[in-house]
Amino acid sequence: MSKFNNLINSEIPVLVDFSAEWCQPCKTMPPILKQVKKDLGEKVRIIKVDVDKNPAISGRYMIQNVPTILIFKSGQIVFRQAGVMQVNQIMKELNRFV
Numbered sequence: 001m002s003k004f005n006n007l008i009n010s011e012i013p014v015l016v017d018f019s020a021e022w023c024q025p026c027k028t029m030p031p032i033l034k035q036v037k038k039d040l041g042e043k044v045r046i047i048k049v050d051v052d053k054n055p056a057i058s059g060r061y062m063i064q065n066v067p068t069i070l071i072f073k074s075g076q077i078v079f080r081q082a083g084v085m086q087v088n089q090i091m092k093e094l095n096r097f098v
Contacts, residue, residue: 004057007047008072013097014045015090018061018068020052025084026067035087036094043098073097 008014017033019026033046051058051066061070061077071079071093079093 001056005075007045009075010045010072011074012043012045013078013094014047014072015094016070016072017046017048018051018058018063018066018070019048020050020066023066028084029067032085032087032090036090039091040094040098044094071097
């Protein structure tokens with residue numbers, strides 16, 4: 001948990017993709033996030049958190065549906081949405097904070 005806290009306490013936005021191996025919609029997110037990373041490069045950090053392997057983190061942020069995207073800026077949640085998001089939707093949100 002302390003490693004996660006260190007990661008999200010960043011001046012650059014940190015997108016956290018909460019997902020699970022059994023979740024079919026979650027499987028659509030990696031190529032979308034790869035494109036976001038390609039477009040924004042070092043302006044954003046992207047982390048994937050498996051809710052089954054990290055129940056403490058998932059519980060702390062009350063993740064009830066996967067996939068869920070949280071965007072952190074300086075340790076604070078600045079955006080939250082459950083469900084699959086497209087590249088343009090994610091870019092719109094991230095561009096508010098880069």
